[in-house]
Amino acid sequence: MPYEPRQLTINAKRLNETIHETCEWGAAHRWGDAPTETGMCRLALSDDDKLVRDWFVKEMTNLGCEIKIDQMGSIFAIRKGKKDGPPTAMGSHLDTQPTGGRYDGILGVQSAVEALRTIHDAGLVTEYPIAVVNWTNEEGARFPKSLHASSVWSGELSLQDAYALCDVANPGVSAGAELDRIGYKGTVLACHKANPLAAHFELHIEQGPVLESHGQRVGVVQGGQAYKWFNIRINGRDSHAGTTPFDYRADPMLAASQFILAAHQIAKEHHGLATTGIFHLQPGSINTIPNVVEFTLDIRHVEDEQLARIEEDIRAASVKIAANDNARFKCTIDWEVLFDNSATKFHPLCTGAVEKAACASVPSEQVRKIVSGAGHDSCATSRICPTGMVFIPCREGLSHNPREFSTPEDCALGAQVLMDAALLFDSQRTA
Structure with a gap:
């Protein structure tokens, strides 16, 4: 039987706590008095990036996931399903901009972690494997190549060129050398043929003002510019x-x-x-x-x-x-x-799953079809496998800024839609 959205419910409190607890690694640029009122500076392959990666691997291992680390340091945490096959993935990134906030990328990974926790707590066994992916250097802030690792996975960037990319502030340091230094240059081939995904779903703050200005709570992303x-x-x-x-x-x-x-x-x-x-x-x-x-x-x-x-x-x-x-x-x-x-168009099976999941959680008038103005790892995966994205509002449309903020309620809603869309897609798979 197809999965029905809201059959399981995200633990909103646990999600919010996890977001802020793991932001201890890279916290910077205080803008308020509350403990969580700092931005983030967790540049790709830095010491803080290593610490949050270590946390991610431990957390996913505790949920019984198989951990695969590819040659670009992207981490694939895979939970078994009833049948074998490529996993239905939920992914994003844990690296930030130099003056970033606590939600861009981070929310996508932590919401996927919370989705797997919820699935695990319920004892639900999916039809096929389901995974959480942390992609390396999505931001391109330290090593100037946006969608760095996901572009290698999709075949748009060679591994040699990816390794050779140098730190913008320290040209003597390469991405390949830093992967070695922090111990995350994996052995799994960084290639969609060797390490395939059946689909890729991603939750992200909008990074723009459209949802907030229209009083809407969920964006069903149709593609990227x-x-x-x-x-x-x-x-x-x-x-x-x-x-x-x-x-x-x-x-x-x-x-x-x-x-x-x-x-x-x-x-x-x-x-x-x-x-x-x-x-x-x-x-x-x-x-x-x-x-x-x-x-x-x-x-x-x-x-x-x-x-x-x-x-x-x-x-x-x-x-x-x-x-x-x-x-x-x-x-x-x-x-x-x-x-x-190039411009990206997401797969109708995935956008349909996101829309159905969203409308199960909020009235349809609070759901908006939207195009992403920013690039995301989903733009790279969409060249290879069915892909969909969920947007939630962020205050004043502000992102790449320490004051970046989405409410705990919207974060939990986004995580719910992400999980429901992935489980809906999984339940309808035939291979």
């Missing part, structure tokens, strides 16, 4: 700030400011987004015109074709900026693609 990351390097000529007239300058700082402004204007014209999050210049002297400026560019749109047009128009604008007809000396602008993620 396309986005592309670049490193932009503008080469100029360093010279004295007091003796070099404007028309004798090749000023990469001026060109960079014009570039960023143009990128924002172009993205807005196409109803997309553009962001610069990392910025460096050399030599860094108050009275010297820089000779090199480097910065990141993140562009996004819900449609692949429009994203391509945004990139095309920004590249055309950058050529004009570099030419600078009023100056005798010219800058050059180099583009390096860091990440390219």
Whole structure:
């Protein structure tokens, strides 16, 4: 018989306690007086990341799960079902942004842990194996590749390139070396063919204001918008700030400011987004015109074709900026693609399961079909296996910020929908 949503009930108190207890590893950026009113800085493959991984492995082992760690350090905790086969997975990530909060990614893993606890406490044996996955370096904050490990699993990034990625703050440290250092470079092949999943479900805070502004409580995510990351390097000529007239300058700082402004204007014209999050210049002297400026560019749109047009128009604008007809000396602008993620559409079997689960917990008018503006590990898994996502509101739509917050009630609701959707999918599987 198909599983009926709300046949089991999430332990809301236990979930909330687990979220905050495990946030002791990486707690930072206090913003209030309460013990839980800090943000998080738990960068991928850091010492704090190792500690929360150790906790996760121990907790899942106590529930009788088989633990598999792949070559990228992603942890698969698998609970047996009545039949053999690839597991129905619930997954997200435990790493955070440098000034992150307590919910982005973290909630998805901890809610999946609570779902398995609830299933275990009830003595329910699923039709097929069910799993919780902690994916390595989803954020790309320390090692600049969003969906780092899940992209290796899906075949979009080679293991060699993934290992070679260097720490943005310490270029002498590679992801491969840090996996070795913290003891989480596993032996399971980081490949969907060797380590398949039947489906992937993920709970996440919305990271935007749509649900909250409409008074709605659950987002049934239909897919994710396309986005592309670049490193932009503008080469100029360093010279004295007091003796070099404007028309004798090749000023990469001026060109960079014009570039960023143009990128924002172009993205807005196409109803997309553009962001610069990392910025460096050399030599860094108050009275010297820089000779090199480097910065990141993140562009996004819900449609692949429009994203391509945004990139095309920004590249055309950058050529004009570099030419600078009023100056005798010219800058050059180099583009390096860091990440390219096409628009994602989630599987109807999974979105249907999420919608049914959501409507079993709240009135249908509190449920909204929504597109994710951010990238998630589910965007990578969706290339390979049926995938679905659940969104819950976050206060003021704020994320990647220490004040990031979702109520305990909404967290429990999201966990309930996540568990019910995964169990519903499992009960309807034929292989």
